[in-house]
Amino acid sequence: MDSSTIDDQPFSRLADNWWDPNGELKTLHVINPTRLRYVNDACHLANKHVLDIGCGGGIFSEAMANINAYVTAIDISEELIKAAREHAATNRIDVEYLTTTVESYSQHADKKFDVITCLELLEHVSNPESVIQAMADLLRPSGDVFLSTINRGIGAYIKSILIAEHLTGLIPKNTHSYNQFIKPSELTGILRKNGFKVMDITGLKYIPFLNHVSLTDDLSVNYLIHAKLQG
Secondary structure, eight states: OTOOHHHHHHHHTTGGTTTTTTOOOOHHHHHHHHHHHHHHHOOOEEETTEEEEEEESHHHHHHHHHTEEEEEEEOOOOOHHHHHHHHHHHHTTTTEESSSSSSHHHHHHHHHHHHEEEEGGGGSSOOHHHHHHHHHHHHEEEEEEEEEEEOOOOIIIIIIIIIIIISOOOSTTTOOGGGOOOOOOHHHHHHHHHTEEEEEEEEEEEETTTTTEEEOOSSSSEEEEEEEEEO
């Protein structure tokens, strides 16, 4: 079993509602333009070959394809990949969707990528370093990787679990496990160990009910990392 394998059932059950902008995954829809802007400002996605790891139903994958990136997107959930393929076909958006883990994919992939994105996945896997190692195998020298995840600290526990899951229902209950949150220092250490140079770390601030999303220097809850594979 790949070390990045997770229990996909909490996410698979949301497949039919993944693209509902007012549904249980509303937060993903709201933060998506800000995430896309962060990535595109750093590496200009047009005409780049991109791998989106843990793509879910394809919200970020389609957004990149819509600005002319060549996107391959993978997820372990057959239900989510089916939903992603159906939505892309209905909207005539060209994304290659595959049901696999990144470790398995790295063993047989016949191409390297210019850019790899892995958003809101690392806090759900048992061994984040296994994912990072597979990314290094799949990325071209000097290629860009973008990660987003959640810091492990009291602020993140209060906002991401107590408030978001239990008090407001902004995201489904039991989406997160506090022990799998990752401190920026831990993640940058893993990246450097596997041949990456960290270019930027930026916080992502989301104010519910106002639907306001912004980039910030505050890394206490959600944050994004941009790194390059050293050639």
